[in-house]
Amino acid sequence: MREPNHVHPAAPGAPARWLTVAPERTVLGVIHNVTSATRLLDLLTVFDGDRRVQTVFTRTGSSPFADGIAEFAAARELPFLPWDEAVKSEFDLAVSTSRGGDLHSISAPLIGAPHGAGYNKRLSSREPGAGSREPGAFGLTAEWLVHDGELIPSAVVLSHEEQLARLRDGCPEALPAAHVVGDPCMDRLRASLPFRAEYRAALGVRPDQRLLVLSSTWGRHSLLGAAGDLVLRALAELPSDSYRVLAAVHPNAWYGHGGWQVRSWLRPHLDAGLLLPPPAGDTWRAALCAADAFIGDHGSVTLYAAGLGLPGLLGAFDTEAVAAGSPMAALGAALPRVSPTRPLAAQLELAARDQPTDPRLGAATSQITSHPGEASARLRRLCYRVLALDEPAAPIAPWPVGVPQDLPPTPRSPVERPLFVEVRVTSGGGAGEPDGGVGGVGATGPNRPTDPTAPTELLIRRHPAPARAAATPCPALTDAHVAVTAGEPEARWALAADVVTARAPAAGPHVAALTAELFTAHPGCALVAVPQEDGGCHLHTRSGTFYLASWDSPRAWTAPSLTASVMYACLLQHGDDWEGDVLVRLTPDGAPARLRVRRLGADPVPYSN
Known part of the structure; x- marks a missing residue:
């Protein structure tokens, strides 16, 4: 429990002996919600490296979106003051990126800045019908800038000159306090x-x-x-x-x-x-x-x-x-x-x-910023002027965004998501309408390729099947097949699968046993793929024909499930007696990968070690 006389060691008026560094000025960062907090930290980088300035933070308690603030502050180790403690102290400067809350209660010159790309939204704290004027841009009207006839902020930060005209309409008394500095977020993005x-x-x-x-x-x-x-x-x-x-x-x-x-x-x-x-x-x-x-x-x-x-x-x-x-x-x-x-x-x-x-x-x-690349320098100049301190000698420039590390890890499912796979023959090997089938279906139609040695080129398009099935309306796919991984938990996909890929490699007599098991579990399946330890893939049709496939130069996307879908498409195109090379692309302008396929016949003996 907080002691009645407790103050934060970095708060103004705290005993000097509590601090390791003796700052000359104390700045208050005012947080409204997580949205405003993220922009606030952008602005406060103007003090980076300056031991003369101590920054502490508080929250107004006026936002309905208060969840996340405590976690945000704790994750960044922000020195935090309760609001009632903050308004009892005097600071050399306060910075806020929102207009909400009792900002007039803060004892400090206040710099007010936007928490987005300028001032674009209309927002009013008045009840409907309270007053005759329509609300202007949030942050540019007297409703948000004036309290009891007094201007709340000492400085109103703008990102573009065009906002001066709107400020003149919404709160003309704030014009002398306006400073067009640019947009620090846009500068960082660029x-x-x-x-x-x-x-x-x-x-x-x-x-x-x-x-x-x-x-x-x-x-x-x-x-x-x-x-x-x-x-x-x-x-x-x-x-x-x-x-x-x-x-x-x-x-x-x-x-x-x-x-x-x-x-x-x-x-x-x-x-x-x-x-x-x-x-x-x-x-x-x-x-x-x-x-x-x-x-x-x-x-x-x-x-x-x-x-x-x-x-x-x-x-x-x-x-x-x-x-x-x-x-x-x-x-x-x-x-x-x-x-x-x-x-x-x-x-x-x-x-x-x-x-x-x-x-x-x-x-x-073009109205995002009037001063591209200059927002940090202009804002620093303003802040140090208010603090009555000389600016640091080192120049300040927008710093690139850090490489992301906060994407939450997605639990890896033991099975790949079921896919609708659309295959288009783009050239070679008799590009055109498919004439044959998998598992003994006819393979002698009139469109059989005239040059069987020419490599077939395929463009593969894969879509997550559950998402595709749930989205309505959705453009129809052309002759798409269903590909799943062994153990697919949803019966609708397991029973509808045309292609099934085993989850783990197998060799020797285990291949034939696993193949039979998968054909039994997936009655609609025409082709089963079993990965090998060396990266190759055994492929089996329901009619008993066996193949061995391997990629010339494996890539991140040349997984066994793709091998199975490519093989299924080739057998539909050429028939069960086909073997050869196929070039595969996942995007029309992407570099192809070469898959080599060898037909081993109907005798499973070649799989024995």
Whole structure:
């Protein structure tokens, strides 16, 4: 229990002997919720390396999204003061990235800054009908800047010159206190772009894959609130070997419902490959630098993504919540909405083609910052002026975002997720309509390849089957087969499987026994694959034909389950008596991998050691 006379050792007025370093100034960082806390720490980097300045933190207690603050502070070891203790002390400077709470009670010059990409949302603390004026942008009106006729902040930080006009309309008495410094978050994002490859590798995105970021702010009209099915749709429609999908969820949505609950709701999507970083860290920023496209809403992440030049779509957009004349309003008018009827990949491709030259997008994103790359330097100058201290001699510049390390580990399932596998013959070996079958089905049709020595080239597209089955509507797949791993727990996939892959390698007489067991357990299965210790794969058709397959240069994606699907497609194309080489791509422009297949006949003896 706290003693009545206890004060934090770093609080103003505490006995000097309690501290190891004797700072000359004390700064108070004011936290409203986790959203504001993340931006606040961005701003306070202006004091990094200066032993003259001690920073302590407090929370206003005014946000309904209070969960997560204690964990956030503890994880970062923030020196924390209770609000009632903080308002009894005098500080040399206070910094807040929100306007909520009794900020007028703080005894210090207060710098007020935004906690997003400028001032884009309308928000009022008044009850409906209380007053005649419509609420302006949150943070730019007298409602949030004035208390009892007195201006609360000593300095109002703006990111772009355009905000001066809106501040003049909403709170003209605050104009003398306005300082246009730029946007430190945008500066960090741009400074991070050269490290795209490092971020992609940390997120598990291969060079031949595309990363799609789904960004959701909070509230009923956000992407998660109004268009949550888009998460499922993206995972279902976009081939999982070609795309990774990451959801960047606003802290208010995350902590408002609870991280456990958000993960529980999205558990089927996580099983289908969704990346879901916790919102308190920097992973969403690294993801934007790593991304190839985005689908967003009226949250700041959408504006930052567009500002980085990423092509994107709007999955939701709350016009009523967006301040008129703001960059977000301009972005909402420029970005296309997701069509419920057109394939998602086609919409993203169209966005990538058309948006780089769209002048409306350029006009909207140009209003993110008036001083690119200069926000930290300008903000430091302002802070030290208020503190009446000389600035450190060393220059300050935006620092790149750290390589992500906070992606929670996903428990590895003992079975791979069931897949719908679509195979297209792109060239060689008689590209065209399949004429044969697996397991003795006809293999002498009119489309048999005229040059059996030419290597077949295949483009493989795989989709998580449960996600695909749950998403409606969903574009139909062409002649897709179902591939599962032995032990698939859901009967609907186990019984429908065309291809089954054993979970562990086997050799010698164990191969034939395992094959028979799997054919019995999966009555609809036509092909069974059994991995070898050396990376090769035994393949068996239900009619009793045996093959040995191996990759010339194994890659991360040349797993036994892919080998099985490639073999199944080749046997459909060429018939049971085929053997040879096949070139496989997972993306149309990706480098192919060569699979070599040898037919061993119907006698299992060659498998004996």
